[in-house]
Amino acid sequence: MKTDNRPLVSICIPTYNGASYIEECINSALAQSYNNFELIISDDASSDNTLAIVNDYKSKNDIPIHIFNHQPNGIGANWNNCVKHANGDYIKFLFQDDILERDCVEKQIGMMLSDTNIAMVYAKRHFIYEKETPQLLEFKNVYGALHNYWFNLKISEGVIDGKEYLRDRNFLNAPKNKIGEPTSVLLDKACFDKVGFFNEELKQALDCEFWSRLMPFYKIGFVDAYLSSFRLHSAQASAINKSEKLNETEVLYNIYYNTLLPYLHKECRQKLQKRFHPLLSRLVKLKAKFT
Structure with missing residues (x-):
């Protein structure tokens, strides 16, 4: 069990034109x-009054607020810049559109410190x-209770070995991200030394790719409570990526094939091998051609 029960937590807010x-x-x-x-x-070089608002909070609060100007180079680079400047032992992301429940950090740090x-x-x-639409209802239905999308795993409050997630038959099935957005997660900063930072080549799947990168080496904790709120609106990055028909599944699966294959369920291994193994993928294409 970790012993320091009041460690410093860095609440990291990557921003870009977030004044609203x-x-x-x-x-x-x-x-x-x-x-x-x-x-x-x-x-990331906001052109609205985001920084003016943040600086006003800094001048009026005793809580340490550290502001860093970052040269835009994709959302992953901005996320990583937050982590690199954080002084805390733990990283709590909070996106500029989202909010935390008052007991969010308290409950997540309690779970974090409950085990090694x-x-x-x-x-x-x-x-x-702001407005309920058919598209929104569809999103809520699909992406609401993410933790229920596993096949064998029955996720309840507590801690399990990360490899259990990788061994699940539904690991590759939609939704690809069964953990949630970074605002819903608390991270041990030391894990970045072990597995590296967010993949800056990815635009949409960089969070779930990072979550999966942790799973072979660490335990994962789940708090069975609603501790944050994720805002849905047309200007957010995920909505823009969807409008541009960005699909990173092939890239994500290729990463999994090269890094996670031994940990995965047999059916998931076979699916990736058919896709990316040079000989098997060639045979699959030939079979499709002649049938």
Whole structure:
């Protein structure tokens, strides 16, 4: 069991033109019941008044608020810049559109400290939206209770070995990200030394790729409570990527084939081998050609 029960947590907020919601976001961070934290703001050259709002909070609060100007190079680079400037032992991402429940950090750090070798603790999240549409209802139905999409795993509050996730038959099935967005996750900063930073080549799947990279080496904790809210609106990166028909499944599967194959369920291994093994993939293509 980890012994320091009040370690410093870095609440990391990567920003870019976030003036519309940044106040609500920061207020939710400052209202945390867990009081040993700092705010790390990494801004990708916002052209609105995001930085003016953040600087105003910095001048009026005793909570350490560190602001870093970052040269834009994709969302992954901005996420990584937050981590690299964080002073805390633990990383709590909070995106500029999202909010945390008051007890979010308290409950997640409690789970993190309950056992050894835990790298990630995640929880359920609400959705925030301005207008309910058929598309939104479809999104909520598909991406709501992510933890229920495993085949053998019955996720309940507690800690399990990360390799159990990889061994599940549904690991490759949709939704690809069965953990959640970074706002729903608390990370041990030391894990970045072990597995590296977020993959900056990815635009959409970089969070679930990173979660999977932790699983062979660490335990994963789940808090069975709604501890954050994820905002849905047309200007967010995921919506823009969807409108541009960005699909990184092939790239993600190729990464899994090269890094996770031995850990996966037999059916998942076979699926990836048919896709990427030079000989097997050639045979599959020939069979399709002549049938």
